[in-house]
Amino acid sequence: MKIAVDAMGGDYAPGVxxxxxxxxxxxxxxxxxxxxGHEAKVRFYLEKYGLADNPHISIFHAxxxxxxxxxxxxxxxxxxxxxxxxxxxxxxxxxxDAMVTPGHTGATVAATKVLLRTLPGVDRPALAAxxxxxxxxxxxxxxxxNPDCTxxxxxxxxxxxxxxxxxxxxxxxxxxxxxxxxGEDIKGCDLxxxxxxxxxxxxxxxxxxxxxxxxxxxVADVLISDGFAGNVLLKGAEGLAKSTFVxxxxxxxxxxxxxxWAMLAANVFRELKAFGDADNVGGAPLLGINGICIIxxxxxxxKAVLNAIRVAAECVNFRLNEKIxxxxxxxxxxxxxxxxx
Amino acid sequence: MKIAVDAMGGDYAPGVxxxxxxxxxxxxxxxxxxxxGHEAKVRFYLEKYGLADNPHISIFHAxxxxxxxxxxxxxxxxxxxxxxxxxxxxxxxxxxDAMVTPGHTGATVAATKVLLRTLPGVDRPALAAxxxxxxxxxxxxxxxxNPDCTxxxxxxxxxxxxxxxxxxxxxxxxxxxxxxxxGEDIKGCDLxxxxxxxxxxxxxxxxxxxxxxxxxxxVADVLISDGFAGNVLLKGAEGLAKSTFVxxxxxxxxxxxxxxWAMLAANVFRELKAFGDADNVGGAPLLGINGICIIxxxxxxxKAVLNAIRVAAECVNFRLNEKIxxxxxxxxxxxxxxxxx
Numbered sequence: 001m002k003i004a005v006d007a008m009g010g011d012y013a014p015g016v017x018x019x020x021x022x023x024x025x026x027x028x029x030x031x032x033x034x035x036x037g038h039e040a041k042v043r044f045y046l047e048k049y050g051l052a053d054n055p056h057i058s059i060f061h062a063x064x065x066x067x068x069x070x071x072x073x074x075x076x077x078x079x080x081x082x083x084x085x086x087x088x089x090x091x092x093x094x095x096x097d098a099m100v101t102p103g104h105t106g107a108t109v110a111a112t113k114v115l116l117r118t119l120p121g122v123d124r125p126a127l128a129a130x131x132x133x134x135x136x137x138x139x140x141x142x143x144x145x146n147p148d149c150t151x152x153x154x155x156x157x158x159x160x161x162x163x164x165x166x167x168x169x170x171x172x173x174x175x176x177x178x179x180x181x182x183g184e185d186i187k188g189c190d191l192x193x194x195x196x197x198x199x200x201x202x203x204x205x206x207x208x209x210x211x212x213x214x215x216x217x218x219v220a221d222v223l224i225s226d227g228f229a230g231n232v233l234l235k236g237a238e239g240l241a242k243s244t245f246v247x248x249x250x251x252x253x254x255x256x257x258x259x260x261w262a263m264l265a266a267n268v269f270r271e272l273k274a275f276g277d278a279d280n281v282g283g284a285p286l287l288g289i290n291g292i293c294i295i296x297x298x299x300x301x302x303k304a305v306l307n308a309i310r311v312a313a314e315c316v317n318f319r320l321n322e323k324i325x326x327x328x329x330x331x332x333x334x335x336x337x338x339x340x341x
Numbered sequence: 342m343k344i345a346v347d348a349m350g351g352d353y354a355p356g357v358x359x360x361x362x363x364x365x366x367x368x369x370x371x372x373x374x375x376x377x378g379h380e381a382k383v384r385f386y387l388e389k390y391g392l393a394d395n396p397h398i399s400i401f402h403a404x405x406x407x408x409x410x411x412x413x414x415x416x417x418x419x420x421x422x423x424x425x426x427x428x429x430x431x432x433x434x435x436x437x438d439a440m441v442t443p444g445h446t447g448a449t450v451a452a453t454k455v456l457l458r459t460l461p462g463v464d465r466p467a468l469a470a471x472x473x474x475x476x477x478x479x480x481x482x483x484x485x486x487n488p489d490c491t492x493x494x495x496x497x498x499x500x501x502x503x504x505x506x507x508x509x510x511x512x513x514x515x516x517x518x519x520x521x522x523x524g525e526d527i528k529g530c531d532l533x534x535x536x537x538x539x540x541x542x543x544x545x546x547x548x549x550x551x552x553x554x555x556x557x558x559x560v561a562d563v564l565i566s567d568g569f570a571g572n573v574l575l576k577g578a579e580g581l582a583k584s585t586f587v588x589x590x591x592x593x594x595x596x597x598x599x600x601x602w603a604m605l606a607a608n609v610f611r612e613l614k615a616f617g618d619a620d621n622v623g624g625a626p627l628l629g630i631n632g633i634c635i636i637x638x639x640x641x642x643x644k645a646v647l648n649a650i651r652v653a654a655e656c657v658n659f660r661l662n663e664k665i666x667x668x669x670x671x672x673x674x675x676x677x678x679x680x681x682x
Binding site: 106132133134144147148179181182187188189190192211212213214215216217225226227228229231232233234235236237238239240241242243244246247248251252254258261264265268271272275 | 447473474475485488489520522523528529530531533552553554555556557558566567568569570572573574575576577578579580581582583584585587588589592593595599602605606609612613616
């Protein structure tokens with residue numbers, strides 16, 4: 001197992017990434033890692049975390065970085081020597097089995113689409129975000145790779161999502177729902193109404209339209225959406241969770257008694273926070289790309305980096321992409337047959 | 342002031358609606374109310390809440406009810422005698438100044454569009470939801486009236502939203518943001534990219550693209566969106582808030598000490614809950630309809646009914662629709678002038 005890790009990705013790179021790698025080599029001592037980024041900076045942190053002589057770690061120099069503020073297209077065109085582009089090239093050339101970046105989602109989607117292309121039969125890749133629900137977790141896809149989608153894209157997301165959810169949730173027939181604005185079949189926007197008809201015909205466990213409130217009650221294992229609404233759901237949940245803790249602090253600071261009480265209960269709040277903690281998940285696979293690519297949160301901490309690398313290794317071991325190619329082939333053939341009839 | 346109240350709307354009608362009216366008549370003893378719904382049922386609850394002899398309350402019989410599970414179009418076409426349709430007719434005929442329904446959003450939008458039409462120059466109405474942010478509140482529109490929108494619709498939402506926010510937040514120049522998937526100007530989907538160009542040209546305090554996480558930090562007073570993504574944000578926030586309390590209960594029930602501790606802190610959780618409490622807002626105006634129409638949450642409690650009626654009266658007193666007509670006229674003229682140049 002050899003994984004390219006974008007050392008320059010995320011808000012606290014490269015320090016956090018290499019600290020995360022120091023956790024990873026303890027858990028996966030046999031894996032090999034290519035740290036992609038500015039060599040001098042990477043070397044400094046490898047020394048700092050005692051990894052300078054680790055035979056499983058090599059450095060691949062990349063001159064530039066896609067800053068979080070760079071527009072995706074410009075990041076790709078203008079920064080051909082960026083760490084993200086270099087990761088994608090290593091993956092394309094077969095020099096690594098997977099890539100992990102806690103960086104710029106848009107630039108990663110753009111770079112992997114151009115360099116690696118999508119898997120045979122897949123039109124668009126989708127970011128599969130692992131989110132919390134009351135009974136467990138659900139997979140939201142697309143969480144933001146494609147702001148504009150067609151009904152066919154959504155159909156393919158459903159096929160890919162079912163396959164990944166089978167592995168992730170250890171369920172043979174995970175439930176698949178379509179994000180919409182009403183529970184009834186006929187509700188939705190033009191896109192979801194069209195997608196509904198396609199999802200109905202797939203040999204998946206389709207549970208119909210799902211609203212953004214009930215998904216948190218666990219009504220589906222996989223939630224299919226275009227990347228715009230999906231990103232709104234993901235980011236909205238992040239923003240509200242943060243605000244909830246701000247509001248909680250505000251009511252707790254109203255008097256001294258409450259403040260003392262809150263101090264005593266720090267564990268309660270820590271456990272509550274853990275339900276929504278993206279760092280426990282680590283990263284979202286970009287499903288449908290011809291290569292295993294895991295995108296972590298820009299604010300990833302070392303634990304998140306470790307978890308993102310774990311997700312990458314799991315996808316490789318599961319032979320995820322072979323299964324996706326087979327699933328998409330079957331779906332496309334069924335569509336062609338229906339069109340011919 | 343005379344307001345039509347859909348007595349049959351919402352999950353707990355007509356009891357909750359009439360209980361809410363009993364609160365309202367105490368606060369607004371001079372207002373007149375037309376309770377629209379099944380006469381015998383309405384009369385039963387008027388007796389129950391001691392309102393049977395109130396000279397300010399009359400009943401308008403409506404035979405049927407739009408159930409929450411009825412599809413909007415069918416609710417409208419198949420139930421011409423529904424309480425929602427009857428409210429819209431009373432409003433159209435000038436027999437009331439405003440209507441309030443804690444009921445079926447889709448059916449209300451459909452009925453008011455057909456019977457009342459939109460205000461001159463307005464293409465589509467938008468549901469303006471008042472939502473919590475860390476520093477205060479923001480107005481989300483469209484929160485779900487139009488699953489599919491054009492860039493022109495979004496432009497008009499911005500014009501209407503600014504006007505309502507001026508009143509609601511007592512700000513002369515409320516900030517207006519565009520819900521998108523990236524903070525940078527060039528990010529978004531086809532619709533938001535097109536809408537961005539239109540919003541830039543409006544004489545409003547436009548702050549550009551806003552992501553679904555930062556809106557909760559209070560980066561804009563008004564958030565413009567199509568009704569699909571807007572509804573996903575609204576419902577997603579509702580769902581996550583509910584789940585957060587479920588998760589909180591779960592960590593609090595882990596041991597007896599925590600449980601006792603939580604009992605002592607019931608006030609804290611009540612205050613926390615109040616931040617997101619839709620009942621304090623009561624209802625969302627359907628802006629752009631030729632008549633004041635307030636739509637409450639289906640699960641409205643009596644306090645929410647009172648607050649929704651208050652919102653209706655405020656919109657009437659503010660002469661909201663006259664201001665919207667003037668604002669839209671100016672925007673449309675500016676567009677025509679630009680097109681001619």
